[in-house]
Amino acid sequence: MKDREILDRIVKGDERALDYLYKKYYRMMTNIVLKNNGTEEEAKDVYQEALLAFWQKAASGKLVLTSKISTFLYSICLNQWRKELDRKSRLSREEVEKEDYQGYDEKERYKIVIDCIGELGDTCRRILTYYYFDGLNMSDIAEKLNFANTDTAKTKKYKCKKKLDSLIKERYSTTDFFD
Structure with missing residues (x-):
């Protein structure tokens, strides 16, 4: 054709x-x-x-x-x-840039969280460390800290997490992570 x-x-x-x-x-x-x-x-x-x-x-x-x-x-x-x-x-290129930012971002966030946890009271510091870093469950945390029961530990953890969130938001902004 x-x-x-x-x-x-x-x-x-x-x-x-x-x-x-x-x-x-x-x-x-x-x-x-x-x-x-x-x-x-x-x-x-x-x-x-x-x-x-x-x-x-x-x-x-x-x-x-x-x-x-x-x-x-x-x-x-x-x-x-x-x-x-x-x-x-x-x-x-975007994947490489994203990996660079993510690596920096995770390290920076980790450092900020650790610093802020260190500024909380002893009980909050211990609860959050036990839960998030040591991987303990709430009943183990209640026992370690001599709380009346697991519900008390959960309530304390919730309040401590709120304090931590507030502290981080008060001191840091998104621009602190990405310059």
């Missing part, structure tokens, strides 16, 4: 023209992706998206071919693959 015939068939809605294009240019178009660090699956996706874009433009009657269909498809595939590589590159 000649390009003009393919285009005419597409305008008429003949999906066999799409199948013909798919098979005829498959290897040429997927090689664009494969030769530029892409996988077979990515190559298929890019080619299918390019064919769909071509089909929609041709079917709308707005396509004026100034080159061969293969050249037109090639440029669509190349542009789509470049966009995908750019997106991957951005995501990769």
Whole structure:
């Protein structure tokens, strides 16, 4: 089939023209992706998206071919693959930046929490340390601190946690974590 015939068939809605294009240019178009660090699956996706874009433009009657269909498809595939590589590159950079921030953020938060726990009274410091850092359950904490029962330990822990939260919020803001 000649390009003009393919285009005419597409305008008429003949999906066999799409199948013909798919098979005829498959290897040429997927090689664009494969030769530029892409996988077979990515190559298929890019080619299918390019064919769909071509089909929609041709079917709308707005396509004026100034080159061969293969050249037109090639440029669509190349542009789509470049966009995908750019997106991957951005995501990769964001992941690295996020890891850098998260590592700093976690260390900084840990230090702030430890400092603030140290400023609480002895009972609160011990309850929060036992619970959050030593992993003790509330009945063990009640026993260690000679509380009447587990409910007393839970209530104390709740109040101590509230104090800690208030202290942290009073002294620190988000900008202290990210400069």
